[in-house]
Amino acid sequence: MIGVSLSRWTMSFFAAALIALLLALGLMAAGYGYPSAPVEAAPTLIVVHLVAIGWLSLLMCGALLQFVPVLVNRPLFSDSLAMPALLCLIGGFGALLLGFLWLDGQIEAVLPYFAVASLLLGLGFGLVVWNLAGTLMACRPLPLPARFVAVGLASVVLTAMLGMVFALVRGGIVDDPRLLDLAAQGIPLHAIAGLGGWLTFCAMGVSYRLFAMFMLAPELERRGTRAALHLGACALVIAVPGGIVAIWTGRSLDAVLIASAIAGLGALSLYGRDMLHLYRVRKRRAIELNTRMAVLAFASLGLAVLVAIVLAAFGVLQRHIAVVVFLAAFGWLSGLGLAKLYKIVPFMTWLECYGPVLGKKATPRVQDLVVEKRAEKWFLLYFISVWSGAGALLYGYPPAFRVAAAAMFVAVAGIGWQLLRARRLADVETGGRFPEGVRQPSLLHSFVQRT
Amino acid sequence: MTTFVDLDVRPILAAGGEPFGKILETVAALGPDEGLRLLAPFRPVPLFQALGSKGFSYEDRAMGDGDWEVFFYRTGPVEFENGAAKSVGEAEWPEPLMHLDNRDLDPPEPMVRILAATEAMQTGEVLSALLCREPIFLLPELEKRGHRWRGGFDGEGTTYRLLVRIGAVNEAAK
Structure with a gap:
């Protein structure tokens, strides 16, 4: 079949992701984890994984289950794998958090937390990758x-494998010296594969298609775009497999990471140029809030790169690496994610509710499901708080960082509330909300009428 | 997924024959999801242009001993249509009664207008629409409503032309 249907469980992935983000921001605002605790302390690990797995990865999995089919114009390989994958991910993630609490001495019961976490997270990510890779495999040559x-999916496999090694080492389940070395020195590789490979590559791929679609701009298949792909993939190959070899052969990681950073910088510059080009050549002059707010996410990515270059030039990148990671995770990935949620949730809800009666009954437009003016202030508060939080981290003021995190919490709660209203059709005029044959959509599941 | 039909022109050339006709014949018989895997004793540069104009891209690789393996696959205009539409036949697609140019509309407005138009038309009538991209969410909806469709990009890959035949699935079932 040609064409794409709604992904049934994407809304559940989104809901779980937003809860994890609010939880992480609440903890940060309460002073839990870095910068009040050391980077490697268990509370920091809890917050970091709430953001990386709970929020960003669940968000990305949910989005890809809907948009990989859009990228290749074919249905998803399997509709029934999504829910088991989500359950495994949530279960494994819960076990991981318990494991960190146990390391921290907060839990006394000795249970195989890390073994269960490795198994379930491995299985969960495995099912998502299997489903998405199966969809892509059927459509070669790939656009x-x-x-x-595809590079993002390969990266999540690497990230998960490194994470499993760390979990098994920390849980005392494996003691192979090579794996111990990897666990001791491999954290930067795990972060690069996760934030750079899995999340950033997938965000780049999806944005090339969606931004062209939303702004009525021509699809880009130019030389610079291919170069961005190749340079980015090079950066990842140098950093991750290259880094593992460096660790195992007793060489310094620094040279490997610098080489990877140079290639990565090239890839991001080309990507930035492409996105700028899409905004410039768009046929749609007035753009929606989600596309306007995405500009702030791109700006945050640029800022993260700029800050990294300046810190490196002064030789203090290592000391302040948290600032760069914070900007990349919250300004770029989370900012883009929140902005795109504000498009995806109303669009999927509109298609689910009104698609079957389009042309038969008078129906609202997609934009009637949202009130942009109301959401805009929360987005602006979000980005301003992120940039202030980065400043507070850079200058080492934990109280200011906590205030920024609290403001981010409020902003995300505000955006989340607007998304909930869109899903419940609360902002659609009462008269036109439920034409005959249209019913209230379920919050967490999309109903798909079979052909 | 593209499946490749093999054609080895080395024996034809070795026997002093001219393989061009055979190549075109094989290409003409390819399905929408099929490509051509060509084995030749030299890099067949003239073919790249000739098949490129028919919407094929290529990837080639030297096999050693001067032989080349070239994969031709479709990237240009291909007409797709839903399922059983092929059995309806060319003659049963009458001239479109309704023409829509939806190229400058913001998504999902093209989908809304096409579905509104199909509801106003009679069984057997044909609608034609121009779009600036493939209407991926519309196509399953057309099928659910029992319409047949065929569509594809023009030669430049900028305009997608869609034909919808109203209620043709029910018609065929009768």
Whole structure:
């Protein structure tokens, strides 16, 4: 079949992701984890994984289950794998958090937390990758945006494998010296594979297609776009497999990471140029809030790169690496994610509710499901808080960082509330909300009428 | 997924024959999801242009001993249509009664207008629409409503032309 249907469980992934983000921001605002605790302390690990797995990865999995089919214009390989994958991910993630609490001495019961976490997270990510890779495999040769996603999927496998090694070492389940070395020195590789490979590559791939679609701009398949893909993939190969070899052969990681950073910088510059080009050549002059707010996410990515270069030039990058990671995770990935949620949730809800009666009954437009003016202030508060939080981290003021995190919490709660209203059709005029044959959509599941 | 039909022109050339006709014949018989895997004793540069104009891209690789393996696959205009539409036949797609140019509309407005138009038309009538991209969410909806469709990009890959035949699935079932 040609064409794409709604992904049934994407809304559940989104809901779980937003809860994890609010939880992480609440903890940060309460002074839990870095910068009040050391980077490697258990509370920091809890917050970091709430953001990386709970929020960003669940968000990305949910989005890819809907948009990989859009990238290749074919249905998803399997509709029934999504829910078991989500359950495994949530279960494994819960076990991981318990494991960190146990390391921290907060839990006394000795249970195989890390073994269970490794198994369930491995299984959960495995099911998502299997489903998405199966969809892509059926559509070779892949269009360029889908190739970015393919690299992202390979990266999540690497990230998960490194994470499993760390978990098994920390849980005292394996004691192979090579794996111990990897666990001791491999954290930067795990972060690069996760934030750079999995999340950034997938975000890049999806944005090439979606931004062209939303702004009525031509699809990009130019030389610079291919170069961005190849340079980015090079950066990842140098950093991750290259880094593992460096650790195992007793060489310094620094040279490997610098080489990877140079290639990565090239890839991001080309990507930035492409996105700028899409905004410039768009046929749609007035753009929606989600596309306007995405500009702030791109700006945050640029800022993260700029800050990294300046810190490196002064030789203090290592000391302040948290600032760069914070900007990349919250300004770039989370900012883009929140902005795109504000498009995806109303669009999927509109298609689910009104798609079957389009043309038969008078129906609201997608934009009637949202009130942009109301959401805009929360987005602006979010980005301003992120940039202030980065400043507070850079200058070492934990109280200011906590205030920024609290403001981010409020902003995300505000955006989340607007998304909930869109899903409940609360902002659609009462008269036109439920034409005959239309019913209230379920919050967490999308109903798909079979052909 | 593209499946490749093999054609080895080395024996034809070795026997002093001209393989061009055979190549075109094989290409003409390819399905929408099929490509051509060509084995030749030299890099067949003239073919890249000739098949490129038919919407094929290529990937080639030297096999050693001067032989080349070239994969031709479709990237240009291909007409797709839903399932059983092929059995309806060319003659049963009458001239479109309704023409829509939806190229400059913001998504999902093209989908809304096409579905509104199909509801106003009679069984057997044909609608034609121009779009700036493939209407991926519309196509399953057309099928659910029992319409047949065929569509594809023009030669430049900028305009997608869609034909919808109203209620043709029910018609065929009768």
